[in-house]
Amino acid sequence: MSTGSGEHSDILILGGGMAGGMLAAALADTGLSVRLLDGGEVPAMPDGEPAMRVSALTEASHNMLCATGAWQLLPPERIGPFDRMAVWDADGTGRVDFSAAQAGAGQLGWILENDACVAALHRVCERADNIDWRSRMPASALEGAPGDWKISARGERFSTSLVVGADGAHSMVRERAGIPASPRDTGHVAIVATVETEQDHGACARQRFMESGPLALLPLFGRGNLCSIVWSLWPGEGERLMQLDDRAFGEALTRASEACLGDARLVSRRVVFPVRELHASDYVRPGLALVGDAAHVIHPLAGQGINLGMLDAAVLAEEMLRARSRGLTFDHASVLARYQRRRRGHNGLMLNVLRGFKVLFEQRSPAVRFLRNTGMSLVNDLAPVKALLARQALGRDGDLPRLACTPAMEGEAIRRQSLDDG
Secondary structure (H helix, E strand, O other): OOOOOOOEEEEEEEOOOHHHHHHHHHOOOOOOOEEEEOOOOOOOOOOOOOOOOEEEEOHHHHHHHHHHOOHHHOOHHHEEEEOEEEEEEOOOOOEEEEEHHHHOOOOOEEEEEHHHHHHHHHHHHHOOOOEEEEOOOOEEEEEEEOOEEEEEEOOEEEEEEEEEEOOOOOOHHHHHHOOOOOOEEEEEEEEEEEEEEOOOOOOEEEEEEEOOEEEEEEEOOOOOOEEEEEEEEOHHHHHHHHHOOHHHHHHHHHHHOOOEOEOEEEOOOOEEEEEEEEEOOOOEEOOEEEOHHHOEEOOHHHOOHHHHHHHHHHHHHHHHHHHHHOOOOOOOHHHHHHHHHHHHHHHHHHHHHHHHHHHHHHOOOHHHHHHHHHHHHHHHHOHHHHHHHHHHHHOOOOOOOHHHOOHHHHHHHHHHHHHHHO
C-alpha cells in the first residue's frame, strides 16, 4: 500500500528491523492502516557468502515467521538449522549437551541472516493493502499528543493514532516519550566474524564459557564447515585480538575453542562492538509503545535478543486485534497495559538470568569453579533438566502469542490465556 504524505495512519512504526517488520507483517490484512518508516535501504535478499549479521532463531520465532508467510519466502539454501547444542566450561570438566529430540522437536533453532529475515517480512508487507513500508525515511522528529502524533521524515509529515518505537537501542521514540532506560556497560566487547573450520559443524551450536567471556560458534548454511562466531571479551583482550592479522586471529580462535572443530580461519572481516544492557522502565505511554531493542538490550551470550523483540511485536499485534474483537479501540490504554504486563517481566527475567550467567562464569574462586562444573555435569546426567533447557532454547516458555505456537502448543497457550482472561 502507498499513501500520500500527511495522510493519517492508525499505527506508525519507526524502524524496519526484525521487530518492526514482524509487527507490520503481523498486522497485514487486518483492516488497520499501518505505516512503517525506516532510514535504511529497501530490504533485499542477500546472496553469495553468508552475511556477518545473523541471528539464532527459536522455534517460537520460526513459527511467527511461518504464520505471517515470511518463512516461505526465504531461500531454503540460506537457512542453517541446528538440532544440537554443546556448552562447556573452559575452566574444568563441566559440560552440557542437549538435542531437539530431548524436547520432542525437529530442530533446536535456525541460524538466519538478519537481512534475509527483514527482506522476507518486507515482501509480506508489500503484498498487503493496509501497509505502507517506506525505506530511506529516517524520522527526525516526534511531537504531538496521544491519538494525534506528528512524525517528520525527510521533509514530510505523517500523523498517527499509535506510534511504535522499533528504532533500536538509541530510540528517538523512547527519548521523546521521556522513558528512562540507562544503558549498563557489561564490561565486554564482542567480536563477530565468519570462519571456516577444519571439521564439519554437524548442525551443532557450540559455546565455551571462559573467564574473559563466552565464545559461540553458530553453524551456518552452505558447505558444512562455516560458522558465525560471537566472541565476548574484556575490552583490552578484544583490542589485542582485533590487532592480529587474519592468520594469528585464526590460531587464537582455534585455541580458544579448544580446536573443537579443528583449525579455524577467517573468511570475512571482523567487527567489534561494545556489549551493553538496557531495559526501559516502561514499554508504553498513552498512544505509544516500544518493541525490541528500543525496550530492552541483553547480553548476546544466549542469542535471545531478537527472539524477545519478535515476541514483543507479536504480542502487541495480538493485543490490538483482541481489543477490536471486544469492541475496544486498538490503542486503548488497557491494550497497552496488557502488552507491557505480558512482555516486560519476561524480558527482565531473561536479562537478569543472563547477567547471572556472566557473573557466575567470571568467578575465579576454586570453590565456585568446583560447584559450577559439578552442577553442569549433574545437569548433563538428568534427562528432565536437559529437556527443560531444550524447551528454553526453543522459546516455548512464557506467555506466548498465538503466532508463536505450533498446533501441538496451541492447547497450552489457549488454556493459559483463558486463565489470564479470568
